[in-house]
Amino acid sequence: MSALKIANASGFYGDRLSAFQEILDGGPVDVITGDYLAELTMLILGRDKAKDPDGGYAKTFLAQMQGCLASVVERKIKVVVNAGGLNPAGLSGKLRELSVSLGVPAKIAYVHGDDLLARAEELGFGSPLTANAYLGGFGIARALAAGADIVVTGRVTDASLVVGAAAAHFNWERTDYDRIAGAMAAGHVIECGTQATGGNYAFFDRIPDMHRAGFPIAEIEADGSAVITKHPGTGGAVTVGTVTAQLVYEITGARYAGPDAILRMDSIQLAELGRDRVRLSGVRGEAPPDTLKVSLNQLGGFRNEVSFVFTGLDIEKKAELVRSQLADVVPDGTSWTLARTDHPDAETEETASAILHCVVRGPDPKRVGRAFSNLAVQIGLARYPGFHLTAPPGDAAPYGVYLPGFVAADQVPHLVDLPDGSELSIEPAPGRVPAEAALAKLPEPAVAAFLPGPTRQLPLGRIAAARSGDKGGDANIGVWVEDAAAWPWLADTLSVAALKRLLPETAELTVERHVLPNLFAVNFVIRGLLGEGVASNSRFDPQAKALGEWLRARTVEVPEEYL
The missing domain is CATH 3.30.70 (Alpha-Beta Plaits)
Structure with missing residues (x-):
């Protein structure tokens, strides 16, 4: 079976409005996904829905479909988006109205059940403005298998948009953990749009034509491996570096949890196949935890x-x-x-x-x-x-x-309303394991000994790249080197103690380090740096987006042989 070409047209609510049209104009694809939801976005949509019960979804997606729906249906391209936010039923209704007004017979489905607000107190979450569990990709898969042209979801994990499309196309089983994890990795790379094609990249001066970077495409194979690329002639670049940057972005360790599988970040292997083509393979998956994360605002x-x-x-x-x-x-x-x-x-x-x-x-x-x-x-x-x-x-x-919560997976309904008006219920993933075991920290892998030689005091960023961001009140920094020879030095040099010395704001906080040898990377989770999340904290750079660049500007002893 040929590879499934999935392009992503949105990394946040407010991303480039012309993205869908640019992807359609750029060349053939099978699926277009769009990620509109972030922790802060759920708060914005919650306030929107409080003012207007018919609101609570990403209105920009509806505007995008106004000009693209006919092309999408005519070319048999599937669209999968989480633009439904707090009101996927409302958005799907608007899409049906649009379909009728344009005379385009589009089949619309929507995934819901994630909204736990009515049960928040019963589940021990108090009285929040929003309470949404992160669902997986198999509701999306069932909707596509039933013939849907467009699938709208509420709060699913960002990577689930890709997992659902791939699972439907290749008819994966729920226990195909390696395949699912491979799609999770590809989904994690493309979920933030042009960040995978050179956006926010540490070595940005090496990226050609960032005036209008192209949106990323994942060509997924039946075994879950993928090639990350973009349409020819578009700006930006896809390199091992740009893909690594997105892989280490906003993760919580070597075990990256999803509702359908655990992605072992330490298993991922990258290879540059040619210009703007990076292969992602060797991915291992494990059974998912028996709990789902809940976003509370x-x-x-x-x-x-x-x-x-x-x-x-x-x-x-x-x-x-x-x-x-x-x-x-x-x-x-x-x-x-x-x-x-x-x-x-x-x-x-x-x-x-x-x-x-x-x-x-x-x-x-x-x-x-x-x-x-x-x-x-x-x-x-x-x-x-x-x-x-x-x-x-x-x-x-x-x-x-913002507060994260957790709920037993079997306490959350995962429902799909199909184009014919019927409703399906998706059972939680089989083979779930206790969250403590599923998310247990892995022991640090052995790294080749670093043999010190002559050094020069220079900014870390002269040899290492970084990408940082937020996970609620925690901050995340991934740091990596491009040269395999410099990897032992980075792993030896950038310890937790060294990070706290280089970034004094973190000195009194709990910091975890995770080592990812295949990516020549170390990943740090800094607990509590961002207080109660982006909407409440007054820290300069409240989402820690530039924390990695601050770290790269700090001076360390760099071996002269790597210069």
């Missing part, structure tokens, strides 16, 4: 922020004056961050300036709103020399708190 209260600009001399004294003047009016839990962006003897006023960020939170929108921010201005004439703010005083805004 709740409203945390209200927040407001004022940023004070200090220019020239005595920066620390100016900051202390502001803190003392506001000490009696800011609530408990206020965070102060002084960003020393100033330079001595600077040639411009901006480069002579530092910024003090003050973030307040509380349950009362009036107290943390204008009652607070107006005070920053009202005594402006009694502040420090050169007083000014980066923005005028503003109102408080609500913020959300």
Whole structure:
């Protein structure tokens, strides 16, 4: 059976609107997927649905289908997206209306059952704004097998879009763990769109034509192996490096859990087959855990922020004056961050300036709103020399708190509404094992001994690449080298202790290291760096997207032989 060509047209809610059309224009594909959901997106959709019960889905997908539905159906291309968000039934209904209005006989199916909000208290999750379990890919597979042209889902894992399409095409069994894990790996690579074709890549200056990077394609074989590529003539590049960057992105260790299988990240082998073609093979899978992860979002209260600009001399004294003047009016839990962006003897006023960020939170929108921010201005004439703010005083805004939860897999319905109006129920994966065993940390593999020689103190990034991101309140950094000869040095040098020294913000936190020899990579999970998630924390770079670049800028002793 020939390979299944799956292109991904969306990495987040707000990705390039023309992506579907670009993929259709670029060449033949069998399936187009779209990932619209992130932890923050679920909060946004939750607030949307609270205002309008008919909302709660990614409206941009509907706009994309307005121009593409006819081509998709005519060319017999399947579309699988999680754009249904909190209302897959509502989106599928809108798609049916669109189908009728365009005169295009599209068969629509949707997957649901992930929404646990009505049972949240019963399941021990309190009273959140949203509560959604991560479903797997076999509901999607059943919908495609029943003839659906478009499958809309709620909260499934990002890789499940690809798993479902591949499982349907190749008729995989639920216990084909190696094959499923191979599709999970391919799905993880392409789920973030152009990040697999050079976007956000550490060695970005090596990527040709990033003006308009092409969207990635996974050519999946019956055994679960895949080739990652893109349409000819599109911008960006697919290399072992760009694929590695996405593989180590936002994972939690060598065992990457999904509802249908555990992907052993340490088993993946990469090989460059030619220009823009990277083979992904050797993937091993294991039985999935007996629990499903649950994404929980709740409203945390209200927040407001004022940023004070200090220019020239005595920066620390100016900051202390502001803190003392506001000490009696800011609530408990206020965070102060002084960003020393100033330079001595600077040639411009901006480069002579530092910024003090003050973030307040509380349950009362009036107290943390204008009652607070107006005070920053009202005594402006009694502040420090050169007083000014980066923005005028503003109102408080609500913020959300993200929490991960877990629920027994057999407590979550996995339902599929087929094009003919019938409904199917998908049983949880057979052979599930207790989560403690399924997710147990693997012992660090042996790495060839590093023999030190002459070194030079240089930024880590002169020899190593990195990619970082968020997992709720935790941060993740994957670091790797391209040269196999430098791998023992990286594994020896970049220990947990070294990471804490290089990134002092992590010094007091729990840090886990996972070693991935096939990828010449080490992966770190930094527990609690991001507090209660992106929507609530006031950290600079709240999603840790640039944490890896900070690490690469730190200096280490680099052996001269690798330079």
